[in-house]
Amino acid sequence: MTTRRLAILLPVLAVAACANPGGDLPPLPDSTRSDYRLGPEDQVRVTVFNDPRLTGEFRVTDAGTLNLPLIGAVRAGGRTTTQVERAIETAMREKNLFRDPSAAVQVVTYRPVFVLGQVERGGQFPYQPGMTALSAVAVAGGFNYRALRDYVAITRVGEDGRAQEYRATRQALLMPGDVVTVYERRF
Template identity: 65%
Template sequence: MQARPIHRGIPPLSPLGRRAALGAALSLALLGGCTSVGADLPPMPEETAGPYRLGAGDQVRVTVFNDPRLTGDFRVGDTGSLALPLVGLVPVQGRTTEQAARQIEEALRSRDLFNDPSVALEILTYRPVFVLGMVERGGQTPYQPGMTVLSAVATVGGFNYRAVTSYVGLTRIGEDGQAHEYRAGRSALLQPGDVVNVFERRF
């Protein structure tokens, strides 16, 4: 009589085992889904240290030495310019404080107000950062040098229970003047005007 081959495969699962395996697979699927929101965004590019550049909403102090009429506190307008008395609009968007001061000096010379003006410019208040999505109190918060994603979220009450907490979406105006959205980690450094979007988990 011919011997039957012996199969040494994996034994079939019991009904209880099948239910457990199905539950584990479902849990993994849900876990993968909750972390995939926004994961396809391009990662935040590495930043190189550099001087701060002015933008709409920054509050600055302009000091024109030897002329108190032109010295005062001003806000960078929506068009990226400072409206200065006797001078008019001076574009400062994207310039450093040093470059903006030289720009004002040039405007003073071109209007024959000074032969050799001397101007200093300092930032009083930075334009805010905006934090939206799954946080306790979404909205704008004042920017502070060295602010990270996590510290910005903390200022609006922290993550809520539905939040993806390992990364966020971060929208920033690039040098081309266009808004670009990235995936950023909790320790990513922010810039004034950034918009942080905290994603919602899918379960």
């Protein structure tokens, strides 16, 4: 290899070696505030007016259903609470339990978020509405001394059911079930 080629190749290799991990990920799309869609492991409170037998707290199964007494399985995964309310009311009408049923569904506990990588105590943590990537890192004990602090990776399952990894700022809003990865910085 000639000296001239080597002089050109060395700076290119040096820049490539300094590239930050996750820098090639697509940016996290701006999430518009839309109605929350239920998923497995969400826990909801179902209130059926005028019938305490049907009122209680239920967990969305891995199959995406709520198993309710007297009604059976009602699809909840991927639906909003309002859509689940209508589905419960429809099931009660079909089973002739009520002529004009009224149900309310409220999320009690959301799916957890997960924090991995260069944090003090990675793991699974309860989701809270309005949680950001930075607040999730704080719950995980904060960045450790080797952490890249400028951005994180967020893995999110899309509406198509497939997981996609994105590059996100520390202020990015999380969704239940998100996985936050804090990379190790290069020295």
